Each structure stands twice: as C-alpha cells, then as structure tokens.
Amino acid sequence: MSTKISKVALLGADGKLGPAIMHALVENGFNVTVLKRKSSKSPSSYPSQILVSDDFNVPELTEALKGIDAVVITVKGSQTDLQKRIAEAAVQAGVKRLIPADFGSCDSSTQFAQDTVPLFKHKANLRQYLTDLSTKNPSFGWTSIVCGHFFDWSLEFLHIYLPQRKAEILDDGAAKWSASSLGQIAEATARILLRPDVTKNRMLYIQSFLVSQSEVIAAYEKATGTKWEVAKFESEKYLEEEKSKAAEGDLEAVENLVWLVGTVDGNWEGKKDFAMEDLGLVEEDLERVVRKTVERLG
Ligand SMILES: NC(=O)c1ccc[n+]([C@@H]2O[C@H](COP(=O)([O-])OP(=O)(O)OC[C@H]3O[C@@H](n4cnc5c(N)ncnc54)[C@H](OP(=O)(O)O)[C@@H]3O)[C@@H](O)[C@H]2O)c1
Numbered sequence: 001m002s003t004k005i006s007k008v009a010l011l012g013a014d015g016k017l018g019p020a021i022m023h024a025l026v027e028n029g030f031n032v033t034v035l036k037r038k039s040s041k042s043p044s045s046y047p048s049q050i051l052v053s054d055d056f057n058v059p060e061l062t063e064a065l066k067g068i069d070a071v072v073i074t075v076k077g078s079q080t081d082l083q084k085r086i087a088e089a090a091v092q093a094g095v096k097r098l099i100p101a102d103f104g105s106c107d108s109s110t111q112f113a114q115d116t117v118p119l120f121k122h123k124a125n126l127r128q129y130l131t132d133l134s135t136k137n138p139s140f141g142w143t144s145i146v147c148g149h150f151f152d153w154s155l156e157f158l159h160i161y162l163p164q165r166k167a168e169i170l171d172d173g174a175a176k177w178s179a180s181s182l183g184q185i186a187e188a189t190a191r192i193l194l195r196p197d198v199t200k201n202r203m204l205y206i207q208s209f210l211v212s213q214s215e216v217i218a219a220y221e222k223a224t225g226t227k228w229e230v231a232k233f234e235s236e237k238y239l240e241e242e243k244s245k246a247a248e249g250d251l252e253a254v255e256n257l258v259w260l261v262g263t264v265d266g267n268w269e270g271k272k273d274f275a276m277e278d279l280g281l282v283e284e285d286l287e288r289v290v291r292k293t294v295e296r297l298g
Contacts, residue, residue, distance in 0.1 A: 013074070065089055073100050116257050167220070178209075184281065215286065
C-alpha cells in the first residue's frame with residue numbers, strides 16, 4: 001500500500017538549514033506546521049505553529065503530532081535524546097515518516113568518521129534507535145540524508161576565506177568529495193516525502209556535485225577574477241594534531257576534523273544508497289553556485 005504524505009511538522013525552522021527546508025516543503029505543496037520550544041527567542045512566527053514545552057515530553061508531543069504525516073528535524077545533530085522523544089511521540093501519534101537531524105558532512109556509518117568525531121557515533125546510535133522503532137511499528141519509518149559539506153553556508157567551515165582571497169587545502173587538494181547547497185538538501189528532503197515508499201528506512205546520499213578542493217578554488221578564482229593564496233596541510237599530520245586538540249575540548253578542532261573527514265572520505269558516488277536517481281535530483285553547476293555565493297557574500 002502506498003503512503004501519501006501531506007502534513008509535515010518541522011522542528012528547527014529558524015536554524016541554518018531550516019529556512020531552506022521550509023521553503024522547499026511549501027514549494028512542493030506540503031502543508032507545514034512549525035514546532036518551536038516555548039523558550040524560543042527566534043523572532044519569526046509562522047501561519048501554522050505549535051509551541052511545545054522545552055522538555056519535549058512525549059505525552060505533549062504526541063498530542064501536537066496528531067494528524068501529522070511526517071516530521072523533519074533540523075536542530076543540532078547532537079540533540080539525540082530530544083530526537084528520540086520526538087520519534088517516540090511520532091509513533092504514538094501515527095506519524096508515518098521521520099527525517100532526523102543527520103544532514104551529514106560525513107558518512108557517520110563509517111568507523112573512520114565515528115573514531116574521529118564522537119558526534120557521528122550519536123548519529124549512528126539514533127539511526128539504530130529509529131530502525132528498532134520501525135521494526136516494532138512497521139507503519140512508522142525514517143529516512144536520513146548524508147549531503148556532504150554544506151557548500152554555500154559558512155565558507156570558513158570549508159577553509160575558504162573569501163574576503164582575504166585565501167584558502168586552505170589538504171595534501172594536493174585533489175581528493176574528490178560530495179558537497180551540497182542548502183537548496184539541494186532542502187529539495188532532497190521534500191522529494192523523500194514525495195516518494196515515501198522508495199525512501200523508507202534508508203540513509204540516502206546526495207550531492208550538488210562531486211568536487212576537489214583545487215576545482216573549488218579555481219571556481220572562486222574565476223568568480224572573483226583574482227589569483228588566490230593557498231596554504232596546504234598534510235592530512236595525516238593534521239588529523240593527529242586536531243584530534244589531540246579536540247580531546248582537550250577545543251571545539252574549533254572538532255570542526256576541523258569534520259572538514260577533514262568530509263573532504264578525504266566524502267565521495268558518495270560509489271555508495272549503494274547514492275540516491276540522486278531515486279529522488280530524481282539533478283546536479284548543480286559548480287561555477288554557477290560559486291558565482292552566486294560570491295554575489296551574496298561579497
Ligand atoms: N553538512 C554540513 O556541512 C552541516 C553543517 C552544519 C549542520 N549540519 C547539520 O544540519 C542540521 C541542523 O544543524 P544546525 O547546526 O544547522 O542547527 P541550528 O542551526 O543550530 O538549529 C537551530 C534551530 O534548532 C532549534 N533548536 C535549537 N535547540 C533546540 C532545542 N533544544 N529544542 C528545540 N529546538 C531547538 C532553534 O530554534 P529556537 O532557537 O528558535 O528554539 C533553531 O530553529 C543538523 O543535522 C546538523 O548536523 C550539517
């Protein structure tokens with residue numbers, strides 16, 4: 001029997017990724033309700049909005065989710081307990097699909113990612129929880145997205161320093177990695193809900209394009225009309241140095257490790273669940289996305 005999804009609840013509409021997802025859901029004809037914690041300081045309000053207690057308790061959430069077909073979560077991926085409570089309530093309310101806050105820079109199912117950044121163990125743990133929940137409640141399912149680094153959000157996170165026309169690369173900058181624009185990730189999210197049967201209980205890999213750091217810098221040089229200064233790091237040495245800093249609690253080092261893993265081990269094209277065809281998604285043009293990013297960020 002096919003599953004039709006029309007009413008969608010979104011938690012995290014005011015974050016980095018949330019607004020793009022909100023836009024894609026509305027554009028694709030979904031009826032969207034925003035969930036917000038009562039203590040939220042985000043100024044925006046939405047035509048359909050439900051405020052929930054900050055403890056996200058299951059009975060209250062269950063009431064809030066009655067009549068909803070799917071829940072999309074775009075809070076920080078580290079908020080595992082909150083997401084488990086939402087999943088529990090979703091099952092009780094009869095929600096058919098949950099898309100957790102995965103949207104990974106890295107493939108959190110690999111040992112390398114899990115050994116390098118603890119967050120990825122939490123993401124894998126949440127998927128296992130959702131898998132068990134779906135086994136016990138077959139009308140409930142989950143789908144998560146691995147998109148590679150957000151390409152048009154924080155350029156500093158990608159070690160691209162636009163105002164200074166400078167960039168940092170790993171090794172010779174030739175490793176190929178999958179990257180996605182926020183718009184592409186949002187469209188993928190909507191398509192998952194438009195194709196619920198083919199996407200059920202799967203971790204799907206998507207991209208805007210497969211690129212190398214050298215190709216990205218060449219695109220920025222073309223868009224800015226200048227030669228950029230490039231600094232190189234030897235990846236194995238960098239990995240060990242940033243791991244020791246991260247172990248001391250250095251959060252910037254954790255971000256650097258995410259950058260490294262998604263760059264040296266971030267090619268999704270060979271993955272069994274590479275889902276561009278299943279979702280009917282087309283790749284974007286690297287130079288066009290870079291040009292638009294330069295126009296937007298200056
Ligand atoms: N692939 C990549 O390069 C990349 C980069 C960054 C993030 N991500 C992924 O993208 C997803 C979103 O992460 P993010 O860092 O972008 O999140 P974020 O922007 O920090 O999320 C903020 C949103 O979450 C809500 N929120 C925060 N804490 C909450 C809480 N305790 N209870 C309820 N709502 C809460 C906020 O609402 P209020 O403050 O209004 O309550 C706001 O709408 C995650 O899955 C993350 O792993 C991927």
